[in-house]
Amino acid sequence: MTTHPEAASLENLLHETRSFPPASAFAAQANAQPSLYAEAAADRPEFWARQARELVSWRTPFTQTLDWSDAPVARWFADGTLNAAYNAVDRHVEAGHGDRVAIHFEGEPGDTRTVTYADLQREVARAANALAALGVSKGDRVVIYLPMLVESVVAMLACARIGAPHSVVFGGFSADALRSRIADAEATLVITADGGYRRGAASALKPAVDEALTGAGTDTVRHVLVVRRTGQETAWTPGRDIWWHEALESADTFHEPVWVDAEHPLFILYTSGTTGKPKGILHTTGGYLTQCAYTHRNVFDLKDDDVYWCTADIGWVTGHSYVVYGPLTNGATQLLYEGTPDTPHRGRWWELIEKYGVSILYTAPTAIRTCMKWGEDIPSAFDLSSLRLLGSVGEPINPEAWIWYRRVIGGDTTPIVDTWWQTETGAIMISPLPGVTAAKPGSAQVPLPGIAADVVDDEAKPVPDGGGGYLVLTEPWPSMLRGIWGDRQRYEDTYWSRFRGLYFAGDGAKKDDDGDIWLLGRVDDVMNVSGHRLSTTEIESALVSHDIVAEAAVVGASDDMTGQAVVAFVILRGEHAGRAATPDGAEQVQAELRAHVAKEIGPIAKPKRILVVAELPKTRSGKIMRRLLRDVAENRAVGDATTLADSSVMDLITAGLAAGK
Numbered sequence: 306m307t308t309h310p311e312a313a314s315l316e317n318l319l320h321e322t323r324s325f326p327p328a329s330a331f332a333a334q335a336n337a338q339p340s341l342y343a344e345a346a347a348d349r350p351e352f353w354a355r356q357a358r359e360l361v362s363w364r365t366p367f368t369q370t371l372d373w374s375d376a377p378v379a380r381w382f383a384d385g386t387l388n389a390a391y392n393a394v395d396r397h398v399e400a401g402h403g404d405r406v407a408i409h410f411e412g413e414p415g416d417t418r419t420v421t422y423a424d425l426q427r428e429v430a431r432a433a434n435a436l437a438a439l440g441v442s443k444g445d446r447v448v449i450y451l452p453m454l455v456e457s458v459v460a461m462l463a464c465a466r467i468g469a470p471h472s473v474v475f476g477g478f479s480a481d482a483l484r485s486r487i488a489d490a491e492a493t494l495v496i497t498a499d500g501g502y503r504r505g506a507a508s509a510l511k512p513a514v515d516e517a518l519t520g521a522g523t524d525t526v527r528h529v530l531v532v533r534r535t536g537q538e539t540a541w542t543p544g545r546d547i548w549w550h551e552a553l554e555s556a557d558t559f560h561e562p563v564w565v566d567a568e569h570p571l572f573i574l575y576t577s578g579t580t581g582k583p584k585g586i587l588h589t590t591g592g593y594l595t596q597c598a599y600t601h602r603n604v605f606d607l608k609d610d611d612v613y614w615c616t617a618d619i620g621w622v623t624g625h626s627y628v629v630y631g632p633l634t635n636g637a638t639q640l641l642y643e644g645t646p647d648t649p650h651r652g653r654w655w656e657l658i659e660k661y662g663v664s665i666l667y668t669a670p671t672a673i674r675t676c677m678k679w680g681e682d683i684p685s686a687f688d689l690s691s692l693r694l695l696g697s698v699g700e701p702i703n704p705e706a707w708i709w710y711r712r713v714i715g716g717d718t719t720p721i722v723d724t725w726w727q728t729e730t731g732a733i734m735i736s737p738l739p740g741v742t743a744a745k746p747g748s749a750q751v752p753l754p755g756i757a758a759d760v761v762d763d764e765a766k767p768v769p770d771g772g773g774g775y776l777v778l779t780e781p782w783p784s785m786l787r788g789i790w791g792d793r794q795r796y797e798d799t800y801w802s803r804f805r806g807l808y809f810a811g812d813g814a815k816k817d818d819d820g821d822i823w824l825l826g827r828v829d830d831v832m833n834v835s836g837h838r839l840s841t842t843e844i845e846s847a848l849v850s851h852d853i854v855a856e857a858a859v860v861g862a863s864d865d866m867t868g869q870a871v872v873a874f875v876i877l878r879g880e881h882a883g884r885a886a887t888p889d890g891a892e893q894v895q896a897e898l899r900a901h902v903a904k905e906i907g908p909i910a911k912p913k914r915i916l917v918v919a920e921l922p923k924t925r926s927g928k929i930m931r932r933l934l935r936d937v938a939e940n941r942a943v944g945d946a947t948t949l950a951d952s953s954v955m956d957l958i959t960a961g962l963a964a965g966k
């Protein structure tokens with residue numbers, strides 16, 4: 306298989322032998338029982354049909370389960386009808402749980418709001434009526450560009466309630482990135498805010514929307530709904546812009562949900578792929594909701610008295626499935642926090658856990674490693690004894706971080722679920738089951754009951770235990786993506802062409818001697834920085850769109866804190882080549898290019914390092930050999946360069962960089 310940047314940490318992983326069997330007290334009360342595996346294996350579609358009936362409310366019950374006749378586009382529960390917002394909100398009120406807290410909101414400045422399921426029902430109904438009054442109807446796309454607010458959840462559910470697919474764009478993306486997503490989805494409405502609080506200050510959002518809407522392909526947008534959060538000065542386009550609170554004020558608190566087919570699109574979420582153009586991942590309603598509810602209940606062991614907290618932003622799939630659809634469908638009580646973990650102090654998260662009695666925490670390895678760096682005396686100053694289960698998502702968690710997470714945050718007792726999944730899979734696919742699986746630090750371990758995964762070699766043959774290769778999913782699953790918005794061919798090419806009939810996830814993996822799965826990171830041109838997916842090609846195109854850049858190559862280099870870090874190699878255009886000759890000049894060029902990438906894509910994509918070089922290593926067919934650049938970026942001896950068109954190029958690069966130091 307492809308040599309991979311995680312190769313070094315792979316060595317450590319293979320020597321990891323610690324195991325944490327479930328505590329018997331936890332196992333005795335766990336939602337998940339060992340028998341689930343056998344039940345699912347006996348009849349996989351029937352197993353899912355049972356989950357769909359038990360965990361989701363249907364307006365019209367389905368009689369069909371899986372229809373794979375148009376593979377690789379699946380149809381699940383296709384003749385059933387339902388509404389996702391009804392499932393997330395109304396049915397809990399109807400069942401007498403209207404007083405149950407759905408959301409404890411905590412703003413970064415410390416303002417709070419408690420939202421019960423009954424409150425949420427009124428808000429969502431109002432918002433749905435407001436959207437309808439603006440002419441948004443079933444099938445129309447709505448782009449949501451918001452910070453982490455109660456209104457963000459309400460906006461998503463209001464769209465679901467009227468059958469208008471939402472496309473949430475992470476607030477950290479630039480106006481350009483927002484524009485291309487609005488254009489690709491041909492959205493008719495954008496929902497945004499004046500701003501949000503970030504690191505102790507009001508940070509504006511609306512200007513990015515204004516700028517995006519001056520760009521090409523956005524004339525489908527008729528209105529912009531603006532949530533007032535910070536009260537900062539905001540430019541206004543009369544007729545187009547409308548305050549959220551004004552639109553809701555006059556709207557009725559009753560709204561009859563629009564019942565949709567199980568396969569009606571629920572949302573589009575753009576994610577980075579191996580080419581420059583982000584992919585609009587399409588999810589539909591019935592199967593998605595079923596798997597979100599099932600995984601949320603069994604992987605997090607959700608009980609009525611739990612206080613659940615997933616720290617993900619709604620701009621990512623984790624926020625969709627495990628802030629909005631999973632927990633709310635299950636009637637959970639959760640914490641929603643607007644800001645950063647270190648504002649106003651580095652103990653903010655732990656303070657919130659103590660304050661709200663959070664019992665289930667779901668976060669990312671990069672956050673855990675950051676807290677490790679800050680020191681354990683910070684969390685140790687708070688009472689974290691309410692925590693009974695911890696989760697991890699977004700990238701492989703290194704065993705040391707896993708052990709620290711359990712010991713310092715989990716009081717050495719909590720189970721940890723390391724959950725592997727993707728925007729495309731919609732919900733968790735591979736994870737230990739708490740109370741059932743003996744956990745191994747660093748491994749996501751086993752496909753959930755109902756999920757079929759394997760590790761295969763280049764010829765698509767399953768590798769034996771102890772072997773390594775590519776992670777594939779071998780059977781359709783309810784929350785699988787139904788395609789890439791507007792591009793069926795790209796869907797088939799990206800996921801289904803590498804290994805015929807198997808879904809190729811893009812991750813390298815290894816089976817240990819027990820057959821447990823260890824994820825090793827991406828094997829394609831996708832990087833994973835702090836659990837966020839970034840495309841090397843997309844950043845390269847951003848760099849070459851700058852006047853002074855002739856060519857660019859981007860690699861993800863291993864980074865202790867963020868998993869991977871973006872490192873760019875650029876060749877400057879002839880007339881600018883001299884600019885990087887002095888240290889000051891080089892620094893200025895780097896600053897300019899980093900700012901340019903932030904503008905083109907967003908601050909999250911800014912390269913950590915930019916190295917100006919005279920040549921890039923290419924094969925005879927012109928393909929950039931990123932593997933060699935990764936060696937340079939990770940300060941390793943450069944590997945085999947014999948397939949280069951010009952084998953002296955690497956000497957030139959390393960010599961040039963050494964001279965520049």
Ligand code: WTA
Pocket residue numbers: 576621622623697698699700701702723724725726727728729749810811812824825826827833836837838
């Ligand atoms: C990586 C996030 C190892 C993986 C839910 C995948 C993981 C990509 C894990 C999807 C994990 C996610 N262990 N790697 N537990 N979870 N990944 O679409 O490379 O933002 O392909 O979805 O993150 O990222 P995405």
